Amino acid sequence: MGVQMKFVEKYSNFLKKYKLFIIITWVIIIGFSVWLAPKFISETSSDFNVPEDTPSFIANTILKEEFPNIDTETTIVLVIQNPNGTVLNTDIEDFSNSFNTSLRLSEYADLIVSLNGYYFLVGGGLGDAAMGYVSDSNNTMIMEINVNTVSDEELNSFIDFLDLTIDELEPEGYTILLTGSHILFEDMKQASEKDIIVMDSIVLPIALIVLALVLKSFKLMIIPIISVAFSIGTSFFVMYPIAKAMPVFSFVPSVMMSLVIALSIDYALFLLSRYKEELIRGRENFSAVTLMLEHAGHTIGVSGITLAICFLGLVFFPIGLLATIGLGAAVCILTTLLINLTLVPALLLQFANFFSKFRLLKKQQENKPKTEEERKERELQNQMKSIWFKIGKFATKYSLPIIIVTLIVAIPMSIQMLKMSTSIGDVHILPRQAESTVAFNILKDEFQPGVLAPMYILIETNQTDGIINPAFFTLTQTLIRDIANQTDITEQSFITISWGQGFSIPFFVAYPFINNVNDTVYYSESAILYREMIFNRYTNGDNSTVMIDIQPSFDPFGSYVEDWIKATREIMTDYEDSSEFKFHLAGSSTEIVDSVDLVYKMFPLMIGIIVIIVYVIIALMFKSVFIPLRLIITIGLTLSWIYGLTALIFDVGIFDGIIPVLQDINHLYWATPVMSFSILIGLGLDYDIFLLSRVSEYRNNGYSERASVIKGLYRTGGIISMAGVIMAIAFSGMIFSSVMILNEFGFILALAVLVDTFIIRTILVPAIMSLASKWNWWPRKLKPPTKDLNDIE
Template identity: 25%
Template sequence: MRIFYALGRLVYRYRWFVLLVWGALLVSSAFFAPNLSDRLKGGGFEGANSDAEKVQEIMAEEFDASPSTITVVFEGDGLDAGSKEFQEAQNAALDEVRELDEVSSTVSYSDSEDPRFLSESGERSYALVSFEIPIDQAQGLADDVRGKVRSEELTTYVTGAPAVYLDITEASNEDIRRAEEYAFPLALVILILAFGSLVAAGVPVLIGGASVVVTLAALYFVAGIYDMSTFVLTISTMLGLGLGIDYALFAVSRFREELDHGPVSEAVPRTVETAGRSIFFSGTAVLIGLTGLLFFPYTFMRSIGVAGALVVFVSVAAALTLLPAVLGILGPRINAFSVRRRRAEGNVVGAGLWARSAELVMRHPLVVLLVVGAVLFALLYPAMHMQVGVPEASVLPERYESRAGDDTLKEDFDYAGLTPIEVVATVPDDPLSAESLEKVRDLGQRIGETENVERVDSIYTVGEEAAREYASSLGEAREEAETEAARVADEAATEQLNALRGQYGAVPPGAEDRVRVEAERRAAEEIENQIPELPDGISADGAATPEGLANVLALPEVRESEEVGSALSFYAAGDRTLLRAVTESSPYVEEARDTVGEVRAIEPPEETSFLVGGLPAGQKDFISNLYGNVPYAVAFVLGVTYLVLFLTFRSVFIPLKAVIVNILSLTASFGAMVFVFQDGNLSGILGFTPLGFVDATLPILMFCTIFGVSMDYEVFLLSRIREAYEEGESNTASVARGLVATAGIITSAAAIIVVVTGAFAFTGIITTKAVGLGLAVAVLVDATIIRVLLVPATMRILGDWNWWPGGRKKSVFRAKGEESRRATRAIATAAVVAAGVFALTGFVTASILGLGLALIVLLNAALICALLLPIVMRRFGGRDRRLGGGERMFKVQSGTDAPLEDGQRTTENGSRQADEQRSEEDVQNVLDHEAERQEAAGNGHPRENGDRREVHHASEPERQSARPRPGRAHLSGFRRLERELRNATESADGDRTGSESYGGNGRPERAP
């Protein structure tokens, strides 16, 4: 594409100005990039308008629930948590926290005497500090709380969402520093080994560092407008270093190659035209993958997508502007400070190995496919039992305070009781009415019957407890009153009897019984006046009907009690009431999420509705909404990537193959992720505690990131194969030339990506570890098994179909007249059929997965246009098409431009055919002879011209076409293999004949 050549010339002309602009940009970015972490926020898992989020909003608006809470865990050294000494020390530690303006309340054991605030071991206690501000603002107060609750008598751990997010931010900064300490030196060593020059090795590192700094500065301003996740910092740094160094590596390598054939003024534009074009389309592929994250409704995912897009944009911009300017200034000095002698062009490191391996693969492609398939299946196998979840503090290393506090709560407290399933029910009347209480009772019973539910707390259970306490208190009061009344009655009867004795000298017969009965009657009347009766519906043992509970809760003395009043305000608001279902399992496991689904499936009582929220429900909704959008993101990424590659290579099968092999790389990384982080293998080496599941966001992050990054090497490799194919090489030889030409540089690039991303596998946060390890594994598999074995095997099997329908720019459709029309009609028909298959597949996919039909129709319509447009253009514009350099060279050498001789005939369109068909070996000899002639001519050496020798000074186009091809000496084996395969095919064909036309590679091509 000449636009890249023009860009290269422009940058070279104004190279000092470009360098000055980038220098100013870097200096200004250095002031903002270090402050990015201050603007990043934790969380970002809300925004899908799920039931759990609706419950959270209702709780905040109607039930006055705090928008954010910090949990402070207290641990005494040998002290009983319920003791007076322990509680006094705890209250003293909380006194300063209560004075904070943002704190709305603090609740602890000393405030409520609720035994759930005490640990099972009896050595720990916790307090809840509620804030009036959201989590992202409370995050900034977590350190203040930690400083204020420090106690000499007790050990404290501050945890909860605000504290966890603060620690994640600090851990991310530490992870970046640690990764850079390992990544930069190792990447520099790899570059020195690849280039053999300190200057050439330093340039990619410079470009990578510049890309990261500018990207972080740009994100600083973006984070001031939109919420950006804390994980943006590590992901941006990881991708910026990897892509920036990789792109620069490819460009520097091509520049050194071009520098061997021309001046700097021509080498820079040629580098941008070739490597720059590949970098642009590779960056586009990465950008497409990361853009897939924008399909998800969560800030966490979208912010990473935005940051990734910025990283790619800056990295590509630096590779297409800053890097050419630096190369133009350095010129031949790019090879300065060599640490070893540079190998001559064509002697690529390991070229013989790559050529021999490719030749072996092409001899036995099916066997290779089976072997590679078995290896990839082995790598994929662990992913078949993948389980996803949503971790919180467990993503942090154990040394962080919020992680230690959260682990303590899980081990020694009723953790499920702290994070229950919350059900907000809407009732037709006042929640404290008998009718509403009956409906709450029925709903609570149905929830309680659900498997994995330990208990259900609600306003009904509060009423039952209040009724029992009220009945118990009345019973105790009655017992005390009866005892007192019996004593009083006995004293009164005794006094009256003594009076009778004094008056009559003796108690008259029968009078004593009458006196005592009367005294007891009077005492009973007094008890009745003093002790109220139990309300209707309440038995003496506290058992109550809904009417009885309503009567009890309506009593002023009951409502005025602090405990009941607080519970009523917590469980009832307006026409809504809250039920809290405590699970038997941890709220983070799949069993708890399944319980949420069962609760939601419960049929509510008549005239009652409910929503289910809480931590388990929030996680279930998050995972469901996350993976509910996966088909849209996958369809977008795969579809647009296919179209971009189709337009890049003008082939139907090359993009399809690239998409498939990228998916294989992705599945290998999934297997590694499950093997390590779910199953816990290598946890000792990598330094983490196994989760027992995979973070639900990781498979999606890995897909969108790896799909684009691993496409890099596919694009670079196919671009070089395409160059060889367009210059006249056969499909087999083109693959060999592309592999040999890119083997060393792609291996070095892959090694750098593995080093950079692998360094993040040794950081602290598990999410960062997983992304780093997954990228490293995917790139390693892609650069070895897939690129060395799978790609050559598939391209060998497909043959020239690899490049259908585009063929060669310089040598496609040489036949004329009726043959050309038949060929065009055949390919157009095939294109229509292929487009129809794609469309049908799209509609079937839509019906199965529920995708948006409009998106599928649009993608397939674009695909149809992309398929048919080249055919139409060739059909109407091919007759007067200007011949390419490869065609002209072939025509001159094959004599097809010579006047017609006897024995030749002309078709109706003026085409001519030779009486004797040239064999492939003869044509190849012609091409080899021409290559040698052009090489001699390009160097100004004498050449033979009949019986005379003359010196030919080649023009610049001839010099470019005469450049020696890297690894050409290794292609003879492929040509022998090709001849053997063709001879075998011709033998099988027997006497089959047909008109033949000669392609730009000099081999006879049978017209369709």
């Protein structure tokens, strides 16, 4: 008896002895999960957690230290549209004044730092500045409300108040929408909750129906339903304290939900199909459970652990978005695996009389052949009729032509990967239909998009009152002009103590505001506005550091921003080399650009580590040098096909107009290829290991190389195909999300599963294994084969 079988027998006896205790333990855990798991979604975040050694982290740290008001303020923007004409009319003027009055008289008045808009600035004598709040077509206007950062509860209450106030005051025929970073994030969380509801109400039932068609037993269907429920609840329960301790990105719950549905049903299919097969063969319940764990349990164990390791590779990226997706995915995989290897067999053992007696088994026993010869003859007939047996014979007979044709198709498809481009655009992570997203898109189209995501140049003089001299003013003005001349940005995008959206501010004009030498300048309303909006805001406490506010005319998360940031940093470096000052570029866009650069520098290393880990695990499992190498090659082929197809679909647009939900995606989000890589590796392993385990089982029982491959495919082809269909259905739930990155992720995974299931594992792998023959198991030496295709166990 082998070491594996001895361990399985001991484990089965342990489960038999403590089965009731195991079930009660899981029931207690799920009881806590019902209480805490729903809170996990509300604890998610939109923080990226940029590494500390990046220029953006250093710059943003200085920004928070020297200009704390920037960090403690949140901007809420009202977008006002008149579809039938201009917004420069008495309707909007009356609305603006009434809205201002309502805010000033409300309980939230102390939260408001400033309220800026066209009519407020015109009233203050700042007509030129006021035009920045009206679109060129005059049919759209914005108002900015800068609010002190408070608790999420109080800020949400304030936003609710704004919604009610707008509903009461909104003139007929106008559209007034709210947007802002906090509102967008709250809508992201709501979109995540809706995605989970879709998966629960649509995707899960369809996947369970497909599983029921395979198992053909209503009793056994109880197991995967319990597995899904317990896996979801426990995974979210485990992630709740993690989300309390560290930022977990907002769409992690949606990814976890898809994985749990896919893997729970996948693992249940592998386990229960083997359990049912052993019962039909006449095994008693305990033996059926033991054999189920020895074969299917071993397969899902190796596959699940390997998949979790692949996802944990994302944790080592110092970026919160990727790290928390990797952590959340690993948690749900290991939880699902643990439930399927403990709770599922415990239920089968505890309720043996219920689960081991089902209608199909009764029919099989009634039609059971009377003699061993009759049984073998019937099994041989079933084998010969099987479509998977016929595919196996075809794939092994024409193995070399199949491999050549596959490579011929793969080469041009792989070349298409060169066309694949990525984007850091926030459109990929914002829910499409949300009003805040609609307002944000209007803001980007009609105004300077940098209003909600400005960037900042910080200049440190490292001496008190170091900014109060004409030479420093001249330097900042020259810097602004150089950046405007050498990059694709206008002089109107800059605001600071020496520059006001297109015009320079002379030192002698600014000096009284900065140095407080003449209080009489504050007597006029316009002077008060100037001091509040510019001079107090853009200088630190001891006048040693100045901040230049940049609100670019291009999308601060668009395709151009990366080049602009790099070019601006080069200009700033030249200034730093020729002066005694320190220059920094801060803002959320700089964080994302630095994060993406770091991720793609680390990505090849992550690929190499995962490949090595996969190779070692599979080599140890099958005691072979060739099998893990072949597996890595076929997975690489799947990856090249999928990324090539992805480039054709998203970058070239071959499906535009055919799949509406995908037609507005022109590039992949920068995180999608990195996230999908880990799971594509794991999914390729999942089905390959299941097929290989059965092929190895036949070869160890004395069958020839070709017979082992064909019989292995015959036994697993139907299960792998149904598992692939179920997993594709589970991942397709993300295609119907309102968030682009989930559409991309779901589409890639669903497509990859189908290609891997019906082409790679079904045709290419048998062809390669047949051609490799005895080298499949090298350096392990197996006994000479004594059985062939027509031999039945």
